[in-house]
Amino acid sequence: MSSQDSPKRAALTNLAEIAKALGHAHRLDLLEHLAQGERSVDALAVRTGLSFANASQHLRHLRQAGLTASRQEGKHVIYRLTDERRVIALLSALRHMGEQNMPGLRTVLAERFYVLDDVEPVTRAELLRRASGGEVTVLDVRPGDEFAVGHLPGAMNIPLAELERRLAELPSDREVVAYCRGPYCVLSFEAVAALRARGYQARRLEDGYPEWHTAGLPVEHSTH
Structure with a gap:
């Protein structure tokens, strides 16, 4: 043979x-x-x-x-x-390999992402603990149809395009943690930058809804 x-x-x-x-x-x-x-x-x-x-x-x-x-x-x-869990794991492994070994990717992140927000993001474990204690406002900046399919418990849905006119809906006395589709979804980076420019304390979740969901953490669904 x-x-x-x-x-x-x-x-x-x-x-x-x-x-x-x-x-x-x-x-x-x-x-x-x-x-x-x-x-x-x-x-x-x-x-x-x-x-x-x-x-x-x-x-x-x-x-x-x-x-x-x-x-x-x-x-x-x-x-x-x-197979959502395995596909997300595959994409995550690809991302980590690229960030570790590809200077070009690190340059893109530095020049196109971290220029908007270079503060250490919130981990899933930290957000779960702080959100359970009512210490933060969780903000989902994805479109409404994606939010309806599944979102983090207690999250508010304000798509990025609506953020400026709906700022009054966000409590000003708590830190806002924004998330979107995944670690390279620029929506959360732009949301955090916009919120900080308007005086809010704001950070990003380390990744996005799919990673949260496939990690077995609690999610909620809505009909609208």
Whole structure:
């Protein structure tokens, strides 16, 4: 038996298909959006700024690699993650490897993210403890439909675009901890910067809703 016909080579070839599917920024972006909940191709195209055809093509690659699954609902094709916990863990491992070993990624973070907020973020454990004690206001800056699917307990939902006109809804006597879709979701960085500029004490959660959920921490759902 040649090395090309070996069981090991066959197994690695299949794993390589997963790596190949992850090898595009648009696909990683689509996975982050699907981590908020299942979505139609139309909705994913709008959220990621892709054409319908381009989004469909990338989603097919992710489905073929077993990372997503789809179903038909009327005229729409609905996608979801096949295994939320494992996909989030895979993306997290990729992120940590990149931040440790890729100077280019560290430069992007420094120049595009940390320039908005370089304060140490709040860990999940700290936020769980402080929110349970009523010490902080938890602010979800994602769109309302994502908030409805699942959010942190007691969180207020004020999408970033509405933050300035809805500041009066935030208590001014408690620190605000903002979160959004994940560690590279710039919405929470921009929210914290805007809040600090207006005199609020504000910090970010270390990652986002998907990481909180897949860690087995409590979540809530709403119908609106």
